[in-house]
Amino acid sequence: MTRRNGKFPDDQNFLLISCALSVTCCSILSTTLFGVAYLNLAILPAFIGILYSSFRSGISLAAFFLFCNILFSEPAGLCNLVLNTGIVLYPLLFALAKPFKNGTLMEKIGLLWMVLLPGMLFVGLVPILDRNARDYKLNSQETLVITVYIFCTIVIGALFIYFIETAWDRQQAKEHMKRLSQNFLYESEKLQQITDVMPLSILSLDDNGTVTALNEFMLELIRNHYPEAAREDIVGKPIKRFFDHSVDEQVGLRLLDDIARMQRYNEKVTFESRSYLVCTAPLVHQRENTAGGMVLIVQDLTEEEKMRSELDNVERLTLVGQMAAGITHEIRNPMAVVRGFLQLMREKSPDELNSYYQLVMEELDRANSIINDFLSLAQSRVSHKERVPLHHIIEELSPLLWADANLRGQSVELRLGPALPLLELNVREIKQLILNLGRNSMEAMGAKGVLTLETRHTADRVELLVRDTGSGISESQREKLFTPFFTTKSQGTGLGLSLCLSIVERHEGSISVESQEGVGTLFTVSFPYDSEENARFAVAE
Structure with missing residues (x-):
């Protein structure tokens, strides 16, 4: 038996302590029964404790039993001590301890009787041997007293074994039920956690179509359509209250009908402009083979579609x-x-x-x-890149940009940030990117317009800003700005900005637009860079 509480002894040690106390009490209260037999039932708890205990504990209990007999047993004498304690039976008693522990209830009672009966015969013979055997004859009344005494002791021993085994069986059953309850609780919590992390909305129903449980995804799904709904408002309520006019009437009726008839259902449902795959399946009690409710699983297909x-x-x-x-x-x-x-x-x-x-x-x-x-x-060709400074590319293009600006009566300003890190760029494509953005800005401005090229960098990105002072772009036009063949120019093709976006994406960068009508437009091109790689390259240079 395992220790249930560290503050108290386990069941076996508790039994040994009880046996030791019983031996003490029986030895103190020992007496002579009707002047015929020596009445001392201490042998009974002593033998039971030795059979149930380990070898070391059994030796300790046997020694304690001998000590109590020396102090309290009558009449005194070595011969009486040997007969009262049954010490000659100790080797047999310790030999039977192991099969006793592994035996059934009846086997344990039989093994106890095997050693208890000779021991009680010895106890019964003590008063007779104390007298003069030649002058004393045992009459029938004394024989009856001794027989009843031995019989009662054997019956009491069997009852003790029965009560001990019954108590231990109940305790083991209680511990087993406790472990089962703990395992069941653990498995239930684990199952709940699994259903909560699965990207599926799961809900269970009883035989009457009433909600019994749901996971977090199902709760969030219901809250998308019923924002004020709480878990307490859903559990215990009929499922049909959550299917209103937003669901197709025929689909909703068919789903509720299949739930009522405990049948499988699998269909795509449209609910408030969102698409869901709804599946239902009956639950069955495996042992009883009876219906145990339904499970409803909903998967949101809107984003996938x-x-x-x-x-x-x-x-x-x-x-x-x-x-x-x-x-x-x-x-x-x-x-x-x-x-x-x-x-x-x-x-x-x-x-x-x-x-x-x-x-x-x-x-x-x-x-x-x-x-x-x-x-x-x-073309989805691979860009051949090299480590170059962005400033060199801008400076090479600046004469061409200034020439175009002069023809239009405009000006160009360069605001190049200091200590710009090197970038992995395809020079030809970046030149095309800057020219497209610059010319688009020039075409969007009138005379005396100003085109500004600015560079700056953060911890992990280099930014190129192309700003103009044109008429700006409306919000509706900004949404379609990078769409192929979309243009606001009478002579435009609508491919320039799409080409710019393609170039930026091939460089793993990003491009964004900020514009205000009547003020101007700002294109921000962002390129990533590795600061550690740049530092190593700078040291190598």
């Missing part, structure tokens, strides 16, 4: 882009031939036709520029 729709659109656009890229690539070749022959025809034509040839060639160049932008946007 949006993502699936977007992926489908992306796949279609990718296919269209690949086809268009191939077509436009083939268009450039005949356009180049046409432009070449136009130049030859222009040389052999009268001067008054030069304006017509010039107009046709400009339109061909414009079409070729559109094709080049489209091909750059459609």
Whole structure:
């Protein structure tokens, strides 16, 4: 038996202490029964304690039993001490201790009787041996007293074994039930935690369609449509109260009907513009094979359907882009031939036709520029990057930007931050990015407009800011600004900013727009960088 409480002895030690106290009391109260037999039942708790205890504890109890007999037993003498304690039976008693502990109730009673009966015979013979055996004859009354005395002792011993075993069985059953209750509580809590972390909304119902339990996801789902709902407002309420007019009437009736009939149900339900996959299944008591309610599982498919729709659109656009890229690539070749022959025809034509040839060639160049932008946007090539300072790229482009600005009557300001870290950039693509953003800003401004290029860096990012003083962009236009073929210009293609976004994404950066109508627009391009890598590179340099 295990120790249940560290402040008290375990069951076996408690039994030994009780046996020792019983031995003491029995020895103190020992007497002679009707002057015939020596009445001392101390042998009974002594033998029971030795059989139940370990070898060391049994030796201690046997020694204590001998000590009590020396102090209290009558008549005195070595012979009487040997007979009263049954010491000659101790080897047999310790030999039977192990099979006694492993035996059944009847086996334990039988083993106790095996050693108790000889011991009681010895006790019964003590008064007879104390007299003169030649002059004394045992009459029938004395024989009856001794027989009843021995019989009662054996019966009491059997009852003691029965009560001890019954008490221990009850205690073990109590401990077993306690462990089962603890395990059940632990498993219930574990199951509740599992259902709470699963990305599924789970709700259980009884046979009458009343809510009995729900997990956190189901609670949040219900609160999306009933913000004031608490767990106490849901548990114990019928499930049908949560299906109102927002659910399709036929779907709701079919779901409630399947719940009422304890049948499986699996269907997609639309509820307040959101899509859910609703599944129900009956619960069954395994042992009794009877209905045990229903479980309702709801999975929100709204985001998945949006993502699936977007992926489908992306796949279609990718296919269209690949086809268009191939077509436009083939268009450039005949356009180049046409432009070449136009130049030859222009040389052999009268001067008054030069304006017509010039107009046709400009339109061909414009079409070729559109094709080049489209091909750059459609191609998903890998950018070959090198570690370069962003300032060098801006300084190389600044004469071209100033020239364009002068033609428009505008100005360009450079505000380059100090000690800018090196970046992994594709120089050609970054030049195209800066030119597109700069020219877009110039086209959005009138005369005397100011284009500002500014650089700065934070702990892990370098930012390029392109600011203009144009008319600004409305909020509705900002939402579509990077959409291919969307433009606010009469002569624009709508591919410039889309190309800029593609370049920034290939550099693992980001681009954002801030604009205020009548004030101007700010494009912020952010590039990531590794501060530790830059420090190592600087030391190497």
